[in-house]
Amino acid sequence: MDFSWSDEQLAYRQAVVEFAQKELNSRLIERDHDSEFSREAWQKCADFGLLGLPFDVELGGQGADYLTTMLAMEALGYGCRDNGLIFSLGAHLWSGATPIARFGTPEQKDRYLRGMIDGSLIAVQGMTEPGSGSDAYSLATTATEDGDGWVLNGSKTFITNAPVADVFVVFVSVDRSKGWLGLTAFIVDRDTPGLTVGKPFHKMGIRTSPMSELIFEDCRLPAESMLAKRGSGMMVFNHSIEHERGAILAHTVGTMERQLEEAVAYARQRKQFGQTIGKFQAVSHRLVDMKVRLESARLLMYRLGWEWDRGGGKAIDASMVKLVLSESWVQSSLDAMAVHGAYGYMSESQIEREVRDALASRIYSGTSDIQKNIIASQMKL
Ligand SMILES: Cc1cc2nc3c(=O)[nH]c(=O)nc-3n(C[C@H](O)[C@H](O)[C@H](O)COP(=O)(O)OP(=O)(O)OC[C@H]3O[C@@H](n4cnc5c(N)ncnc54)[C@H](O)[C@@H]3O)c2cc1C
Incomplete structure (x- = not known):
């Protein structure tokens, strides 16, 4: 490589x-x-x-x-x-x-x-529902064939971008008796009659990314709204979620690099007990942990990109990247805050916000528990 x-x-x-x-x-x-x-x-x-x-x-x-x-x-x-x-x-x-x-x-x-x-x-994808989060394929929103189109009923929740989005890729069931074989994807325009976008949710972090519910009440779609074939929703979802898991946190490699540079600079100039705090082993080791975590995460992500570019890269690789980047980002943000002491806890430092922002990454695109389940199942456990 x-x-x-x-x-x-x-x-x-x-x-x-x-x-x-x-x-x-x-x-x-x-x-x-x-x-x-x-x-x-x-x-x-x-x-x-x-x-x-x-x-x-x-x-x-x-x-x-x-x-x-x-x-x-x-x-x-x-x-x-x-x-x-x-x-x-x-x-x-x-x-x-x-x-x-x-x-x-x-x-x-x-x-x-x-x-x-x-x-x-x-745009954004609508998969999660009030009754189906990690168990995404147990979704309850349905599409019923009606003449030359489809009628959607149900709801989606925690949908990123929904308050400002123009287009939704929505996963529904066209036949609940068939389980995942009934899952089908549709492209839905925001202004389609029967689709209501809920009020924006207030969140702990990544607050500049709006989120709300989608409610479908006899929402009629033309046949050409279907994305791929009837019953192929699981294949469509698996393709996009694998790319999401492998790439949606790519920015955190840069974020962690910036956090590390700023924390090192601070540790070199902040003095306590007559010396710069970077001279205390507790602080320097924390910075070393940040460095090693960053470089390991970076290489794991690059390896997946390298494999994708050659037609490879499996679900286990994307899940490992998602797991490592999200957990690394959370820890890097906490470490950056610790190095900065009380200042890191202040909004002005812009460090506390990154702790709040990072925590969300343990949940979206599948929680860390779910990534571990995927990795374990690929290890035939
Ligand atoms: C910021 C953010 C943005 C999001 N954006 C979108 C979006 O745009 N579109 C969309 O469709 N969804 C979106 N989601 C929803 C997200 O995909 C779900 O929140 C996530 O899949 C978890 O589902 P849940 O919240 O229902 O938790 P649950 O599935 O109810 O899980 C609750 C807890 O149980 C654990 N758990 C559940 N099942 C298992 C298991 N089998 N083994 C071990 N532990 C388990 C989980 O890890 C978690 O700790 C977003 C979520 C967040 C936080």
Whole structure:
């Protein structure tokens, strides 16, 4: 495996860092407090090309390989402190656009993907329901065939981007007696009669990423709204969730690098008991743990990108990346806060927010427990 970057890739990484530092961090403490999503920042990311990274050039995308996409996301995490924006963007890319890019008809790609890449359409996936979270395939929302279309009834909850999204990739059952063989994906426009988007939820972290419920009451869809074939919902979901698990936390490698640099700089200048705190072994070892955690997580993620680019990469690899990146990010954020003492607990430091933001990553895209279950089952346990 070769993870050496070309001059072009390194220049792009640097350009993303500079773009993010300059354009994406304004009024963040205030926006976090007010749970305010920035459509302006979203559009800037689209204009910079970030929303089209892994997608076809013919549709307006960048045609980048997975490793380059991960590198760009890593750079975004280094330069941008708005983890809510990055999470919204990741949900859009991996759960909204990816299934359409992989399974959409030419008409569906033309109608939706172009807008998802140029920033005019915000998308996300609707899988979770009040009664089905980790056990996602036990969902209860149904689609009933009606003439030349389908009628959806049920609800989805904890849906990222929903308050601002234009398009939803929704998983429902067309025949509950068939279990997962009845699962089917549909593309639903926000303004479809019978679809109600709930009020935004107030969350602990990633507050600049809005979230709400979706309620379907006799929501009628034309036949061409179906994504892939009837009964192929599990295949569609597995494809996108694996990409989500492997890539949605790519930015945390950059975030952890920034956290480490700032914590080291602080430990070199903050003095207690007549010496800089970095001279205390308890502090220096904490910083070493941050460093080793960062470098291990980075390599695990790059390995998956390298394998994806060669048509490989299995569910176990994506789950390991998700598990390691989320748990590493939580611990790195806690360590950064510990090094900064009381200052790290203050909103002004922007460190406490990253603790709150990081904790969400243990839950979305499947909890850490579920990632361990997947890894264990692949180990034939
Ligand atoms: C910030 C955020 C964004 C999200 N965005 C979306 C979105 O855009 N679209 C969407 O569809 N969903 C989204 N979700 C929902 C997310 O996918 C679910 O919350 C997640 O899958 C867990 O489901 P649950 O919350 O119902 O917890 P539950 O499944 O009820 O789990 C509760 C606890 O039990 C544990 N548990 C459950 N089953 C097992 C098991 N078999 N073995 C061991 N432990 C188990 C879990 O690990 C957890 O600790 C989001 C969630 C969050 C927090």
